[in-house]
Amino acid sequence: MTRITQRDVAKVLGVSVMTVSNAFNRPDQLSSELRGRVLDRAKKMGYSGPDAIARHLRSGKTNTYAVVFEENLSYAFSDPFSVAWLTAFAEVMQQHRASIMILSARAAEPESLAAIQDAAVDGVAGLCGDQPAMARARARGLPTVYCSMGETPDMSGDYVVIDDYAAGHEIGSHLRRLGHRHIVLIHEAVYPGQSVWTEQPLEVFARGLENYRDGFYPTLHRIRGIVDGLGDAKVSVVVTEVNSRVAGHTAGALVLDRKDRPTAVVAVSDVLALGVMDACAQRGLVPGVDISVAGFDDVPEAVTAGLTTIRQPVRDKGRIAAELLLDPERPERRITLPHELIVRSSTRPVA
């Protein structure tokens, strides 16, 4: 019950292997009569066409591109920002008849890097910063594109990002202009084992980042921008386990139930901010009236929720990332897309 190959078909028909190969790939290279016989015979023998892997080895191409997430794949399929990016990426790939492979490479588990090494792909895109997985892909000689910030010191891959510092700064300045001087920043955990669900001074949070991630993290510039934009405000941080609406809710509860409640909450993502708004609703508090809430991304739900946020062109990020991978000759390989501060009802001047 061994596998049938072109050789088998060729032998039975008394023709050369090349003839069989050509019958499948280059109809113009044989008489259509012979071609018909080959195809016919092949079918009868249960040979269904050239083997994909062998063909890949021969050609050096797979026509497949990997998408790497820093999170579990369940996150990749449920986070609205991630889904929007992935959809746009997939659409371009589909148009070009290219396939996509979905990989998870958590910085926390080095073994997961093996997936990158073993992926038969022509390029790698990451909805993440320029982390080890990307570097590994480049070491293999594969083109890479990443779409979040967080450049490592030796950054060298292509990217499609926004100016996260400037964007953060706009959010910060916005709140500052509204008179907010007492702010809590909501952020997902930055390293495994980090203490979560407690409010801590900004300096403590920053120190952890420095110690455990060499000071680099995808949201680094974003945070810096926010803090700088806020100017002399008092900023503390609540760290959540993950980046999700539920986590934002829990964090929000923590902040809202304090006696010394801040006048504004900024989250590094809309999903976290929406969770905070959920916590507000649960307590009968109205965002923009009782407390200001700001997010980041402008996911669809932010519109109906009236969330002030930074709109970033997610779909463009995904689309362009795909285009860069597909066209090795594309000129500009380090692209910064525009963002926009969207002021909605969730932020108001401090009373």
Next chain:
Amino acid sequence: MTRITQRDVAKVLGVSVMTVSNAFNRPDQLSSELRGRVLDRAKKMGYSGPDAIARHLRSGKTNTYAVVFEENLSYAFSDPFSVAWLTAFAEVMQQHRASIMILSARAAEPESLAAIQDAAVDGVAGLCGDQPAMARARARGLPTVYCSMGETPDMSGDYVVIDDYAAGHEIGSHLRRLGHRHIVLIHEAVYPGQSVWTEQPLEVFARGLENYRDGFYPTLHRIRGIVDGLGDAKVSVVVTEVNSRVAGHTAGALVLDRKDRPTAVVAVSDVLALGVMDACAQRGLVPGVDISVAGFDDVPEAVTAGLTTIRQPVRDKGRIAAELLLDPERPERRITLPHELIVRSSTRPVA
């Protein structure tokens, strides 16, 4: 600027290719001193480990599994049922350190079958019926599992499904018991070019199915069950362009704005049913009071919406599909999982 291989490294070090290979794959086969030298040298030369494709050809395995959708990939990532299935599937694959490839093979475009032929994978799962893509994969000798119904006449692949006829029958009987005798069924388009957004007799819809899909479609048994369960009720069909909430909304508008409004609407999926409920809300109609609405799947949103539906174990479908692919020895390969009628507030006795 040609690619570096084990041969190059071996040559430089004056050792055999096998030694280099072993240095990477079987540390026990050489002295750790030599191994160190090899790895070191390899790194310096820019060789980052065995080539994935060559290794795949050699071993005959890729450790990658394909997921095939009958729809565009944007659908795969946005439909809640699809996302839940995919998440469960991906979780199992991730646990086993296997990778997943996402493919779209629309029955309407035969060219898309090429993707199946060219995919370097060890197996194929489909969140779809047993359609051409699955058959193609089997022709290649790959194991397949499909998770929707709609068996073709020559069905032969493994599957994980629910008893759609029985499930449909329960929904139908439920409405019948409530006294509904005038029902509209909402269904997505079954073949390209089908006339949509018009209400048509069940017979007309059925005839189209017969003509254009040889009478087979993933929801076939489901529809039959519903119709049989409804007994002597008058059933007509509204066909939507796609399976989405927005499409359901449009269809709902159509049904609700008729002078001769039915007493109940059944959709073949929750997303369509939720869309109908949106249309109700827009008109100030209360589901369960002014009109009954039933769905299928029990997606998360159905709970808060109070939608009567059939709960099917999506996550189990995804999980088991993955397990079947990963373990070629697994005994039971044609699995029917239990379903459950969930009665909520959207269905009530006819006034």
Next chain:
DNA sequence: TTGTATGCGTTATCAA
């Protein structure tokens, strides 16, 4: 512990 020969299935190249 290390090396040699061989083949995985295909296709480009060149010759007939």
Next chain:
DNA sequence: TTGATAACGCATACAA
């Protein structure tokens, strides 16, 4: 129009 040969990069089987 068709066929023989080689090579893609690696790892199994076996020999040294």
